[in-house]
Amino acid sequence: MTAEREITAPVDLCLPDGRLDPAAVGWTRRPLHRSNLRGWGRAKRWEYWGIVTPSHIVGLVVSSLDYAGTHGVYVLDRSTGREVSEDAVTPLARGVRMPERSGAGTASARGGGVAVELVQHPAGTTIRAVAPGVGLRAEVPLPDGHESLGVVVPWSRRRFQYTVKDLGRPVRGLLTLGSRQVPIGGPGCFAVLDHGRGKWPYAVTWNWAAGCGPGRAVQLGGRWTDGTGSTENALFVDGRLHKIGDELAWTYDRTDWLRPWRITGPRVEAEFHPFHERAARTALGVVAHETHQCFGHFTGRARADDGTWVELDGLTGWAEEARNRW
Helix, strand or coil: CCCCCECCCCEECECCCCCECHHHCCEECCCCEECCCCCCCCEEEEEEEEEECCCEEEEEEEEECCCEEEEEEEEEECCCCCEEEEEEEEECCCCCECCCCCCCEEEEEEECCEEEEEEEECCEEEEEEEECCEEEEEEEECCCCCCCEEEEEECCCCCEEEEEEEEEECCEEEEEECCEEEEECCCCCEEEEEEEEEECCCEEEEEEEEEEECCEEEEEEECCCCCCCCCCEEEEECCEEEEECCCCEEECCCCCCCCCEEEEECCEEEEEEEEEEEEEEEEECCEEEEEEEEEEEEEEEEECCCCCEEECCCCEEEEEEEEEEC
16 A cells, blocks of 8 residues: 555646656645646646547547647447547647646647647536547536545656546537437536646556446556556545555456456455447557557445445446557
């Protein structure tokens, strides 16, 4: 178990020379870090929103990797398994906007027929996205008292990552697929944010799982945080964060991604049952990535801060493995 400290006041991620500020290392219940990154070449900035509805799953990404900007729109029709995936790359991240704070300012990117705009304001986030054959307009309100997990992961003073995982947000809007319009809203719909800012090592592998349902959510991570003294694991009950400081064991079959996954630790006994695999690969010389993101349902349980076990059965979301050389 790690010995992480809770940060309760605003803090800068970096010192004036661009190195990690030791005072920034810890976790938060709401975004308090200003990502004042400096330098070029290893800095990564991204915003990822995942939206789950009873009929569709939507993924939106805006990112700057310094040498390139990548943005994309993904839609899965849960009834047919049909995917729509449109991605674009802009050299040197031209036209990509990235605010320093999670929950404030606008993140956006445009190019290659794809445009994504995320307008963050105190009441929530307004999402607009357009791609060939796809349109999305959505509002993601921020409920009073809603908590998210912010964590700084320190590999070293020069390599570090700040992440915000915000789960179980309500969402309403309209998804357009060709001539078809799909309303979004109601108790079976939720949104998840992955906000990332940092300076990464060249080669990294990570696991991430997120599951949501009425009144409950679970956020689990692994591999990339091992040995750093930080974890990105948490249980949410009625919007309240219960931080889990244990490193977890992930068991899954890399030859058959649709077999059940197991994620376990002293406070987590979770099993994930996929119903669809999304695979993405890129190989451009020294730059490459391979991601297997599976969508499915959770079973099992996780333990709250008071020792009570909370059932995870019926939570919907995803589990993934990503391998990057970047």
